[in-house]
Amino acid sequence: MDFHLTREQELVRQMMHDFTENEVKPIAAETDKTSTYPRENIEKLFDLGVMGMIVPEEFGGAGADDLSSAIAIEELSKQCASTGDILATHNGLCCGPIIANGTPAQKEKYLRMLTEGHKVGAFALTEPDAGSDAAKGTCVAELQGDHYVLNGSKIFITNGYVADVFVVFAMTDKSKGTKGISAFIVESSFPGFSVGKHEEKLGLHGSPTAEIVFTDCIVPKENLLGAEGKGFKIAMQTLDGGRIGIAAQALGIAEGAMEESINFAKTREQFGRPIAKFQNTQFLFADMHVAIEAARLLTYKAAVAKSEGGRFTLDAATAKLFASEAAMKITTKAVQVHGGYGYTKDYPVERMMRDAKITEIYEGTSEIQRVVISGNILGK
Ligand code: CAA
Numbered sequence: 001m002d003f004h005l006t007r008e009q010e011l012v013r014q015m016m017h018d019f020t021e022n023e024v025k026p027i028a029a030e031t032d033k034t035s036t037y038p039r040e041n042i043e044k045l046f047d048l049g050v051m052g053m054i055v056p057e058e059f060g061g062a063g064a065d066d067l068s069s070a071i072a073i074e075e076l077s078k079q080c081a082s083t084g085d086i087l088a089t090h091n092g093l094c095c096g097p098i099i100a101n102g103t104p105a106q107k108e109k110y111l112r113m114l115t116e117g118h119k120v121g122a123f124a125l126t127e128p129d130a131g132s133d134a135a136k137g138t139c140v141a142e143l144q145g146d147h148y149v150l151n152g153s154k155i156f157i158t159n160g161y162v163a164d165v166f167v168v169f170a171m172t173d174k175s176k177g178t179k180g181i182s183a184f185i186v187e188s189s190f191p192g193f194s195v196g197k198h199e200e201k202l203g204l205h206g207s208p209t210a211e212i213v214f215t216d217c218i219v220p221k222e223n224l225l226g227a228e229g230k231g232f233k234i235a236m237q238t239l240d241g242g243r244i245g246i247a248a249q250a251l252g253i254a255e256g257a258m259e260e261s262i263n264f265a266k267t268r269e270q271f272g273r274p275i276a277k278f279q280n281t282q283f284l285f286a287d288m289h290v291a292i293e294a295a296r297l298l299t300y301k302a303a304v305a306k307s308e309g310g311r312f313t314l315d316a317a318t319a320k321l322f323a324s325e326a327a328m329k330i331t332t333k334a335v336q337v338h339g340g341y342g343y344t345k346d347y348p349v350e351r352m353m354r355d356a357k358i359t360e361i362y363e364g365t366s367e368i369q370r371v372v373i374s375g376n377i378l379g380k
Contacts, residue, residue, distance in 0.1 A: 094121025
């Protein structure tokens with residue numbers, strides 16, 4: 001594996017660094033405080049070609065590779081994990097499965113909407129009684145003539161109340177278990193689609209999370225994504241890719257928290273010297289550095305493995321597990337370095353700690369990553 005970034009990847013890094021410093025950092029605290037969807041920045045990310053960057057150029061995207069996409073999420077998440085999350089969901093969880101499984105007509109219509117059309121995408125798998133056990137969903141889709149009729153509800157849907165295009169999973173044949181699940185492309189304008197509860201969360205306040213409800217929702221037959229019964233496989237393959245995005249988000253949060261802590265420790269004086277002069281603080285930073293380097297290598301390795309083709313399930317789960325747990329530890333220590341200040345909203349590390357927590361939960365909890373990792377190394 002070549003650890004040097006290509007010229008294109010370096011350019012993405014620089015562009016996203018500048019965008020984050022100039023546009024994201026100045027509003028990150030307010031976005032969190034007011035739980036506001038950062039609409040203007042998302043529009044700018046569409047203008048820059050970042051929303052939908054992995055979409056092939058023939059369908060309106062930038063044709064970027066998976067490492068570039070991870071770098072974009074990482075850079076945004078250094079200052080605002082919510083913005084990183086909106087991008088990760090749009091690219092990995094909505095554009096991703098359409099790129100991989102869409103018909104030429106679906107790609108032409110929906111990928112163009114999700115790039116040039118500035119329409120935001122989402123992914124609807126989780127249900128009230130089907131979280132980690134994703135196959136146990138009860139949302140149903142019944143074929144009636146030239147359309148499917150969807151009934152049921154989905155919860156915790158990222159981009160839920162702002163998205164226009166959803167990749168939705170529903171049972172088309174309950175008797176077939178995972179092979180009875182199908183995937184659909186659903187527009188928020190379809191009859192019978194509605195948005196339910198908006199979630200109030202511990203962190204990621206700028207990322208719009210909501211319940212989605214289907215009440216005799218009419219979905220044209222041509223919006224079936226992949227063949228009937230292939231939905232569970234599509235969901236799992238999509239999550240393999242999505243988990244690299246969450247690893248990148250966790251990595252960015254950890255990097256942001258470490259940078260804040262170093263700046264603070266160099267200027268905060270106690271007992272007559274900056275706290276960075278105490279070995280206790282120095283060792284903390286050494287440990288943070290090691291964890292961040294390891295998280296970055298695992299995340300980039302998984303991204304490269306995805307672009308190379310073939311199965312990358314193990315790489316993605318490994319990166320997501322390590323990076324998310326590293327982010328939680330590092331942000332918690334970052335608050336500790338800041339002492340009482342770290343517990344206030346005058347410093348960003350308390351927000352980073354709250355934001356880091358979700359990376360251990362969504363797109364498969366740490367426990368599920370351990371199930372996936374052990375299953376892959378031991379066999380079933
Ligand atoms: N790639 C391709 N196929 C896969 C796969 C993968 N990564 N993982 C499983 N499959 C296939 C299996 O090969 C199997 O196919 P066959 O029957 O043809 O052999 C089929 O899927 C069923 O596999 P399992 O028996 O392993 O399935 P399971 O029911 O035991 O579940 C699981 C496995 C790993 C626990 C899975 O349910 C899982 O990942 N759960 C976590 C769900 C999750 O991550 N949810 C996140 C929701 S989305 C979100 O958070 C985003 C948001 O917007 C907030």
